[in-house]
Amino acid sequence: MSNQFQLFKRRRFSAMFFTQFLGAFNDNIFKQALILVLTYTAASKLGVEVSILNNLAAMLFILPYFLFSALAGQIADKYEKSKLTQFIKLLELVIMAVAAVGFVFEWYALLFVALFLMGTHSTFFGPIKYAYLPQAMKEDELVGANGLFQMGTSLAILVGMIVAGILTQLSQSLYWISATVLVVAVLGYLAARYIPTMPAMQPDLKINWNIITTSLATVRYLYSLPFLFFIILGNSWFWFYGATFLTQVPEFSKVILLGDESVVIFLLTLFSVGVSIGSVLCKTLTKNKVSLRLLPFGIAGLSIFAIDLYFSLSGLDINVNNDTLLGIGDLFNISGSWRVFADLFLLGFSGGLYIVPLYASMQAYAPKSHRARIVGANNIFNAIFMVTSAIFAIVILNVLGFTLPQLFLVTGLLNIVFGAFLYIKLNKHIKRAVIQTNDGIAP
Numbered sequence: 001m002s003n004q005f006q007l008f009k010r011r012r013f014s015a016m017f018f019t020q021f022l023g024a025f026n027d028n029i030f031k032q033a034l035i036l037v038l039t040y041t042a043a044s045k046l047g048v049e050v051s052i053l054n055n056l057a058a059m060l061f062i063l064p065y066f067l068f069s070a071l072a073g074q075i076a077d078k079y080e081k082s083k084l085t086q087f088i089k090l091l092e093l094v095i096m097a098v099a100a101v102g103f104v105f106e107w108y109a110l111l112f113v114a115l116f117l118m119g120t121h122s123t124f125f126g127p128i129k130y131a132y133l134p135q136a137m138k139e140d141e142l143v144g145a146n147g148l149f150q151m152g153t154s155l156a157i158l159v160g161m162i163v164a165g166i167l168t169q170l171s172q173s174l175y176w177i178s179a180t181v182l183v184v185a186v187l188g189y190l191a192a193r194y195i196p197t198m199p200a201m202q203p204d205l206k207i208n209w210n211i212i213t214t215s216l217a218t219v220r221y222l223y224s225l226p227f228l229f230f231i232i233l234g235n236s237w238f239w240f241y242g243a244t245f246l247t248q249v250p251e252f253s254k255v256i257l258l259g260d261e262s263v264v265i266f267l268l269t270l271f272s273v274g275v276s277i278g279s280v281l282c283k284t285l286t287k288n289k290v291s292l293r294l295l296p297f298g299i300a301g302l303s304i305f306a307i308d309l310y311f312s313l314s315g316l317d318i319n320v321n322n323d324t325l326l327g328i329g330d331l332f333n334i335s336g337s338w339r340v341f342a343d344l345f346l347l348g349f350s351g352g353l354y355i356v357p358l359y360a361s362m363q364a365y366a367p368k369s370h371r372a373r374i375v376g377a378n379n380i381f382n383a384i385f386m387v388t389s390a391i392f393a394i395v396i397l398n399v400l401g402f403t404l405p406q407l408f409l410v411t412g413l414l415n416i417v418f419g420a421f422l423y424i425k426l427n428k429h430i431k432r433a434v435i436q437t438n439d440g441i442a443p
Contacts, residue, residue: 004144028160073376278352301350306412
């Protein structure tokens with residue numbers, strides 16, 4: 001297909017794209033709105049530190065990935081994917097109804113329950129959507145479809161956070177938040193109803209409901225496929241890397257750039273748009289082939305622009321009077337700020353070049369019968385690396401006493417070491433890996 005955007009004309013792509021876009025959008029409206037409510041309202045009412053509440057929220061959302069990813073992979077391999085998706089989207093509607101009650105009555109315990117359930121919902125949907133793509137796409141469409149999915153996810157996260165920020169500023173904000181998450185859940189369910197039927201990959205699979213033994217078995221199986229094991233380590237490193245940078249954006253916007261809330265949104269937008277453009281360009285740059293040829297460029301960019309971000313932030317000289325925070329327009333006029341903006345955009349762009357070839361390879365090389373379980377294993381490792389990212393940042397900043405620019409420098413240098421290790425391992429094992437033939441369906 002000459003233009004990947006033509007895929008939007010195909011129901012087999014567009015229905016799943018909008019289903020996953022609306023799911024990620026709703027996740028981030030709810031999560032960000034909850035964090036803002038916890039930060040500005042709940043902490044003082046409950047007499048609890050903001051950092052404790054926000055870290056508890058982050059943990060509750062990630063925890064289901066540890067617990068249920070392997071089970072979710074089994075279910076996605078055993079059952080037909082369109083009906084399974086519709087069922088999960090109905091559950092999202094129920095969860096958002098619970099969240100709406102929690103917001104309206106300010107029952108924070110109920111909101112934490114809803115957050116855990118939304119993390120569970122995302123855990124069970126992940127293996128379906130990523131195992132769906134290689135089944136529904138033709139061989140020359142897989143890279144382009146992955147690029148569009150990555151673009152959609154980045155934009156959904158960004159727009160969801162922006163919408164949450166706007167909703168929390170409205171009068172009767174808790175009612176607006178509740179109505180919005182319910183409406184988006186309904187739209188997600190309607191989109192799921194258009195997903196075409198996808199035959200189950202292993203309908204006779206006997207599901208092991210023991211989440212501990214299932215997780216261990218899934219990871220063991222993954223380890224027996226070394227190429228896929230290192231692909232997933234590479235995927236998870238991207239989540240470690242992205243979480244390390246994006247978690248610090250609010251703080252370095254305020255502390256280093258002396259910027260207000262609009263600066264935070266602007267910086268997140270730069271990164272997200274960079275990821276989106278890099279992701280979409282992967283199809284053209286790889287000529288529709290499932291290939292790792294872009295990986296070295298992605299690795300190099302992630303290191304070069306992280307290291308340059310250290311120098312660009314260290315070279316800034318910003319002075320304001322009376323503790324006034326700067327807006328975007330003010331920062332544009334400060335010498336050196338454009339270099340900071342360019343570094344963040346190019347970090348995102350490099351991330352797009354890095355992650356799309358890895359996801360496409362994971363789908364193409366995973367055995368058809370175990371494809372969703374491989375995605376489940378990927379989610380387990382992603383969660384581990386994201387939690388490790390938080391611990392890493394705490395150690396660097398709070399224990400060792402490094403500055404934020406120094407954290408970015410250390411992360412960029414670590415990326416050189418990990419990137420070289422990853423590329424060597426992938427080149428070693430790709431010769432013995434077997435690419436799966438495309439399942440394909442009618443256009």
